[in-house]
Amino acid sequence: MTLPSIQSWSAREIVTGAKLNNQIRDVNRFLTSPPYAVCRRNSTLSITGGTIAKFPWNSASTRGITANGSGSNIASLTIQQKGLYYVNCAVGAQPNVNVSHFMIDICVNGSAQLRGICTAEDASYQDTAFASGLLLLNAGDIVSTEVYVSASRTADFASGTWQQDTCVLSLNWTGRF
Numbered sequence: 001m002t003l004p005s006i007q008s009w010s011a012r013e014i015v016t017g018a019k020l021n022n023q024i025r026d027v028n029r030f031l032t033s034p035p036y037a038v039c040r041r042n043s044t045l046s047i048t049g050g051t052i053a054k055f056p057w058n059s060a061s062t063r064g065i066t067a068n069g070s071g072s073n074i075a076s077l078t079i080q081q082k083g084l085y086y087v088n089c090a091v092g093a094q095p096n097v098n099v100s101h102f103m104i105d106i107c108v109n110g111s112a113q114l115r116g117i118c119t120a121e122d123a124s125y126q127d128t129a130f131a132s133g134l135l136l137l138n139a140g141d142i143v144s145t146e147v148y149v150s151a152s153r154t155a156d157f158a159s160g161t162w163q164q165d166t167c168v169l170s171l172n173w174t175g176r177f
Helices: 017-032 161-166
Strands: 036-040 045-048 059-063 065-070 073-079 083-095 101-108 111-119 127-137 142-149 154-157 168-175
Touching: 036 065, 036 073, 045 142, 059 065, 059 073, 083 101, 083 111, 083 142, 083 161, 101 127, 127 142, 142 154
Parallel strands: none
Antiparallel strands: 036 059, 036 168, 045 154, 065 073, 073 142, 083 127, 083 154, 083 168, 101 111, 101 142, 111 127
8 A cells, every 4th residue: 555656747648547546546545544553462561671672562453554473472563655654652551569660662663763751650550651753754664662661670561451451552644754
């Protein structure tokens, strides 16, 4: 699924059905069904802190974006259509005693581009870190997520229904750049 290239019309050019389809129908189809991805985490992932750890997803619904991996190990997404994307990620965790914070990074080609940080309140509460923003992505770019938990501490991500409802990564194509 790619946005057809915009072509020019010549003076006195004969209009054909194929050219009309390419310039009107195909562009409209793309714009009414642009690329997107929604990933979810629906099983517990325990992460011991002190270093940045990959954050895989359990499921992905996509159109025009490729999910890399399957089952409980969807490690990343590959962009098929160059464009401006709105990206939103939230991760819910149940920190253990003395976790002071955890964070989520949205990475492009292995480099953190967006970051959300949560200051953990108490070991008995769910805490959530959010990251969102606009990214200029090229075809072939790899989008992945990573988390960091306080050193020498552990946090259980998606360990209950409320946390599972919270653990979501979404990408939506919003236009050309």
